[in-house]
Amino acid sequence: MLNFRNDYSEGAHPTILEAMRKNNLTPVVGYGKDEFCAHAVAMIRERFSCPTADVHFLVGGTQTNLTLIGCALKPYEAVICADTGHINVHETGAIESTGHKVLPVYKEDGKLTPADVLSVIRSHTDEHMVKPRMIYLSQSTEVGTVYTRQELEALRKLCDKLHLLLYLDGARLASGMTAPDCDLMPADLPRLCDAFYIGGTKNGALFGEALVLVNDALKPDFRYMIKNRGAMLAKGWLLGMQFEGLFTGDLYFTLGRHANAMAARLRDGLLEKGYELAYPSKTNQVFAVLDKDQIFELTTEAAFEFTKNWSKTHDVVRFVTSWATKPEDIDAMLALL
């Protein structure tokens, strides 16, 4: 069975698992106050050129989003996102359960523009409505698109003007930042965002997301907030150890680049065979328009997800590649199609 269901179907990159094994029986202080975490924090600060940022390691993406957003906003404040945004669709109301409204904007390509944000701001005029206070983006987006430097700078400028916070969800940051159509550099993220997270789960870690707090106002007492949400891992060094591994020899972005290359190979093959693609993704998600009967047949040979209806006869399916995808998997998939 070929697997293109998602980018978190395997365990960890072998070097990471090996580090865990090697240190397994050495007693370490808990809750992330260990040397592995300290070192991983230093590596991230250096790689992203943000020496004064606070870095916290959490277990998963929804957990990271709800902990950050629940801490950054006052009860009546809301967060703006694309309608396809993970916090709007795929977190079972986690953000609302911290008390905050999510304000979605319908965007075919999954990307917010300053005009979108302005339109939301302008329609929220007084205290009878929520106060929009944060922009939530993801890089890459749920439909595989990416923000360019110019686009992110434009949003930052608007945030400065309107006193908004800019938060970037990096569940797929490795793939997003190494995509051919992304000209953002790691140092741009702390320069332009108030906070962002570096996703490990979908890029070589067993689990783990590194949340980077750039804006000083978000920093105080954040460990209290992590614990308050049940998000403080007892054996916190497991997170530090994994991010140490990911930022040794730039493994993190190397894995992202690999996932993108595998997706490109699949995309090229699909286009060659005359298939249509539903979104202009150059990252590790490939959205192909397939005949419904063909989809039904393929499910016995390959794992992938249904995305949405395209026409009477066709649906959109999603093939996701990862750090663990092999060229021969792509070729086998193309052979099936």
Add this chain to the structure above:
Amino acid sequence: MLNFRNDYSEGAHPTILEAMRKNNLTPVVGYGKDEFCAHAVAMIRERFSCPTADVHFLVGGTQTNLTLIGCALKPYEAVICADTGHINVHETGAIESTGHKVLPVYKEDGKLTPADVLSVIRSHTDEHMVKPRMIYLSQSTEVGTVYTRQELEALRKLCDKLHLLLYLDGARLASGMTAPDCDLMPADLPRLCDAFYIGGTKNGALFGEALVLVNDALKPDFRYMIKNRGAMLAKGWLLGMQFEGLFTGDLYFTLGRHANAMAARLRDGLLEKGYELAYPSKTNQVFAVLDKDQIFELTTEAAFEFTKNWSKTHDVVRFVTSWATKPEDIDAMLALL
């Protein structure tokens, strides 16, 4: 200054204020456990033919909505409403602050249909998304339209099939139920809804909404929930006394009918003068399309609200009539136009 800003610009119907004055110095037991409340409950049960319903008196509409919805839903459950729904737009995220996502459906006429609800249900397929569990309606809607008996029955049928709760916000129930295009009878509400509230604030009371709990599952411990949300009025008898007044001699619906008649008089006058109406409202809200310059001039003589942009040259404004509006106010307004 003519006042069409809203239907809560005056105090209370004089008979209500007189009842308050008369009993002012008589000691009464607090928190709604008094004779006035007991009598008002009995009157409401009779008028709406729901002898076994629980009736609770709260101070305001947002408070009533957040108390009921926050009690009826589990943390991961969500409420479906029209995009213009009061809980979606005008409650400053009150519902989300109780932890629940509001799922809006874009509806030009402010009314949900079974097809709308089904579409939301179908796009929420598993535990990675919220579980839609309640339908929120209002009668009349924010744009002045009303649900007919057939429409409400169709929604009820769907709710039964899909195990959904049906909650009707009656902030403007008096006007809604007495509108010429509404064939619903008071007894239909407890027959078709799991809960609904009878709005007093906008129809002759100083303040107060009567929440009617029909579904037995919603009844237990509801007074705990009221207190938990800071919604239990110490001098609860003030609420009972007002609803006693409103349901004496059917004053409640008489006032609603009056407000509708005043709106009809305004509407007829507007149409006669060639104005366009933005929504097919037959209730106490009149949405008129006016020239922007004219709007600017009118603001010095009359109070009303801007609703939305209509065209380059025209905007939609809202005139609201109430139990306190006089025919001569309408005529004066028409003279201005």
Add this chain to the structure above:
Amino acid sequence: MLNFRNDYSEGAHPTILEAMRKNNLTPVVGYGKDEFCAHAVAMIRERFSCPTADVHFLVGGTQTNLTLIGCALKPYEAVICADTGHINVHETGAIESTGHKVLPVYKEDGKLTPADVLSVIRSHTDEHMVKPRMIYLSQSTEVGTVYTRQELEALRKLCDKLHLLLYLDGARLASGMTAPDCDLMPADLPRLCDAFYIGGTKNGALFGEALVLVNDALKPDFRYMIKNRGAMLAKGWLLGMQFEGLFTGDLYFTLGRHANAMAARLRDGLLEKGYELAYPSKTNQVFAVLDKDQIFELTTEAAFEFTKNWSKTHDVVRFVTSWATKPEDIDAMLALL
């Protein structure tokens, strides 16, 4: 039936009701943005010598507490109070429902000291425990005692040192501040508290509490918070009108002084007859130790509350006087005893 059940058994002081009646049919702008509220704010600022404070009018005490505390604290922050504190015992978990832990300290006399607060602070050492951030007091306390100027100054000093907020619940402020053992002046409250509220419900209003925000950090967007909690009264002028009445001719403190005088008359009578008092209250609550049989008999002639068990044969009952209590009520009660 003599009534000593509480201080909110009657309606409003007649002058207040008369103001409501007089203005009943004049259209006023809603949500507290009216002239009555503006004037009442000015009167309060002057009476309490706090020209730059923000003043908001809410309907009830629990509502005021949950709105203020829910806005002032971060999710992991907690509020310290006496174990008898209203927020700890009598608000059905309203504060916890806004997400915050209440940290009670057992105090026989209902009053917190700097040593109590220090002890709580010292036992909360790191991010695995909540962060105590606010002190909640009430004046008078639930057992009728009062804070003196020196006591409140000592708490303020500690708050400054430890970066804590000091919040004073004034549900019974009129009685507390005019008690013979209270040397605090109105101007001391904004000087020493970050926020406090002036209770109207228990002192001559139909309902209403005036929340005074002194600390600038608590001021921004507070109207959003009020609406978010369903606490914004549509006909907000009803609150302004009542506080206008209460601060005209210093009626507010005059009524408090009257309630205290009535309580003193009862207390003196009780002591003369040889009864023991359970708490050293000089405010409008009298806690008498009565024989259980006698209590049973009295309940047919007078309304009062059971407070706690005192001994095998005796219980403590509470007699509350109010602005509406008459000397002859006291004398009749004493005659019964």
Add this chain to the structure above:
Amino acid sequence: MLNFRNDYSEGAHPTILEAMRKNNLTPVVGYGKDEFCAHAVAMIRERFSCPTADVHFLVGGTQTNLTLIGCALKPYEAVICADTGHINVHETGAIESTGHKVLPVYKEDGKLTPADVLSVIRSHTDEHMVKPRMIYLSQSTEVGTVYTRQELEALRKLCDKLHLLLYLDGARLASGMTAPDCDLMPADLPRLCDAFYIGGTKNGALFGEALVLVNDALKPDFRYMIKNRGAMLAKGWLLGMQFEGLFTGDLYFTLGRHANAMAARLRDGLLEKGYELAYPSKTNQVFAVLDKDQIFELTTEAAFEFTKNWSKTHDVVRFVTSWATKPEDIDAMLALL
């Protein structure tokens, strides 16, 4: 450096890590819907004789507590626990942040009795106070004591009578259930509790707690709740795999028995040397009364935690043993003392 700081200072039992390594590159379906989890659920159902219970795997203890309690209670309901209870002291207000009051009872030995619970119930008389609805216990307790079968049966009986839920936190279940003074059998837990969790983090897993839902009322939609709290691990099979390992050959209880044996060895040595013990723990926590100077000196050679002050000259310290503690560690520690 000898390590007695806690029982979560090492990684995982080697067989568990080996299972992870072995399956590392095999694609598995996410979110706990895999074969490993299914098998682990079956093993737990069998070992605890609860074939119809639902079993869910979560990452940590605070997370498990807040997810279960937040789902089981209505907003105005509260949970009773010993004052030392983990949810009361060491979860940074996590339970309160889900909206629920924790009602602590002061208990020197950390164990609740039916009398304690009754006393709380009796002091919560009406809707002005929270409604106590759940009892929270832990086995073993924070001070190392255990509930016997008779004690737990007595609590169950009271729960049945008063319609209360009984929830048992098993962070240290392996040690608790295998303690010499514990006569409870695994099958007793589902018989007597509405829900309980089997702690993995402190007993051989890298992380992970298995929550067992026995009461049918707690089961519906629980996966929604897990996701809503950000507690659904993407690579859920990592949890299943670990519990498979722990329940293969009864490793789970074997490890607990080992930790207890190591603690007994330390305890015996301490008593022999004339030291006093602060609590009658027979589980893996040893609370020793030591001279303050001696404590200061020991900290350079061994890691352990300060617990509380004992006298002017002495403090209580806690030595925790684990599945990874070796007899020679104990002997070395005893040699230091």
